[in-house]
Every structure is written in structure tokens, then in C-alpha cells.
Amino acid sequence: MPTIRQRITPFLWFDNQAEEAAAFYTSIFKHSKVLSTTRYTKEAEQAAGRPEGSVMTVAFELEGQEFTALNGGPHFKFNEALSLVVHCQNQEEVDYYWNRLSEGGDPRAQQCGWLKDRFGLSWQVVPRRMTEMFASPDRAAAERAMKAMLDMTKIDIAELERAFAGEPAGVR
Numbered sequence: 001m002p003t004i005r006q007r008i009t010p011f012l013w014f015d016n017q018a019e020e021a022a023a024f025y026t027s028i029f030k031h032s033k034v035l036s037t038t039r040y041t042k043e044a045e046q047a048a049g050r051p052e053g054s055v056m057t058v059a060f061e062l063e064g065q066e067f068t069a070l071n072g073g074p075h076f077k078f079n080e081a082l083s084l085v086v087h088c089q090n091q092e093e094v095d096y097y098w099n100r101l102s103e104g105g106d107p108r109a110q111q112c113g114w115l116k117d118r119f120g121l122s123w124q125v126v127p128r129r130m131t132e133m134f135a136s137p138d139r140a141a142a143e144r145a146m147k148a149m150l151d152m153t154k155i156d157i158a159e160l161e162r163a164f165a166g167e168p169a170g171v172r
Contacts, residue, residue, distance in 0.1 A: 005066075006065070006066050009066045009067060009068055010065075010067050010068070010084075011067075011068045011070065012067060012068065012069045012070065012078075012121065013070050013072045013075075013076045013078075014069055014070065014071055014072065014119060015071070015072075015073060015074045016054075016071045016073075017071070017119055018055055018056075018057065018058045018069035018070055018071045019037070019055045019058050019069075019071075021058075021069050021119050021121075022034050022058040022060040022067075022069050024117075024118070024119075025060065025062055025067075026060055026061075026062065028097070028100045028101065029062040029063050030063075031061075031062075031063050031064065032060065032061055032062045032063065033060065033061055034058060034059070034060045035059040035060055035061055035066070036058075036059045037055055037057070037058050037059075038055075038056045038057045039052075039053050039054060039055060039056055040052055040053065040054050040055075040056045044056065048072070048073070049073065050071060050072075050073065054071065055071050056070065056071060057069065057070050057071075077120060078116075078119070078120040078121045078122065079120075079122075080109075080114075080116075080122050082122065083114065083121075083122035083123060083124050084121065084122070084123050084124070085123070085124040085126055086101070086123060086124065086125050086126065087126055087127075087128055088125060088126065088127045088128065089127070089128060090127070090157070091127070091156070091157045091158070093127075094125055094127050094154065094155055094157065095154070097123075097125045098115065098125045098154045098155075101115060101117050101123050101125065102115045102117065103117075103118065104117070104118030105117045105118050106120075109122070110153045110154070111152075111153060112149055112150055112152060112153075112155075113125055113126055113130075113149070113152065113154065113155040125154070125155065126155065127155055127157050127160075129157055129160070129161070130145070130149065130155060130157070130160055133145040133160060133161075133164045134146060136164075141164045141165070141166070142164070144163040144164060144166060145160050145163050145164040147163065148160055148162075148163035148164075148169070
């Protein structure tokens with residue numbers, strides 16, 4: 001009996017950009033690939049109003065996490081109620097994922113490490129160090145780091161460290 005590798009798979013609804021989105025996301029994350037593509041059949045065309053033979057779903061994997069993208073039409077849009085978190089080890093990773101994921105996205109939707117990509121999907125680009133600071137038993141230091149983060153667009157780990165340590169911004 002086959003084992004279930006991943007019990008829960010995020011299912012992302014796009015108007016007609018499922019294939020483009022899967023290609024975009026798999027180009028950003030190093031250990032990623034498109035797994036399969038299904039197409040609308042004549043029967044599904046009638047039910048969904050999508051052309052027979054056009055892409056219906058694209059299954060893809062990002063860093064071991066499977067996703068499915070659906071070309072479902074313009075009925076539903078992404079919103080901030082759901083976001084995908086990218087955990088980063090250092091500023092280089094924060095910069096890389098932030099710059100790539102925000103390409104073509106809405107700059108007005110960028111705040112506190114959150115961004116919207118060109119498809120309207122929300123992402124959080126989060127350094128692990130920030131999470132450690134926020135969980136610190138030194139509540140005053142954690143609050144200073146939180147206050148500094150709230151003024152940021154893309155997360156700057158050095159600025160968070162300065163705030164956490166109680167140093168003035170931009171001084172080290």
C-alpha cells in the first residue's frame with residue numbers, strides 16, 4: 001500500500017495563469033519542479049467554461065512542498081487572509097526571495113516582510129533570527145525588535161539586531 005507523502009496540498013486558483021505561475025515559482029526556489037499538467041476535456045469545458053485542451057491544473061513542488069494551480073477563471077482572487085511564508089537563514093536569502101517574489105507585484109502591498117507577487121498571492125519573507133528575537137524572554141528587547149520590524153518593508157536583519165540590542169538605528 002503506497003504511503004501518503006504529503007497529506008495537505010495548497011490549491012491555488014488562478015484566472016488563466018496557472019502554468020505561468022508554476023513556472024515563475026519553480027524558477028525562484030532551487031529544489032523545485034513541475035510535476036504534472038492536466039487539460040480541460042470536452043466535458044470539463046462545458047462545466048467550467050474553459051476551452052477544451054487548455055491547461056486546467058499544474059501540480060508543482062517548491063522545496064519539497066507540493067502545490068496545485070488551477071485555471072478556474074476570474075471568479076475568485078487571492079487576498080491577504082492567506083500567505084505563504086518563506087523562512088530565510090540570512091539577509092542574502094531575504095534579499096533573494098524578496099526581490100524575486102516581488103517582481104511585478106504591487107509595491108503598495110509590501111509591509112513588515114509581506115508582499116504580493118504578480119499574481120496577487122501574498123508571501124512573507126521571514127528571517128529565522130526575527131522569530132527568535134520575537135520569542136526572546138527579554139520582552140523589552142523583543143518589543144524593540146517588533147517596533148523596528150513594523151517600520152520596515154523588506155526585513156533588514158541588521159536593523160532588527162540593533163533594535164533588539166537597544167542601539168540607535170543605523171549605528172554599529
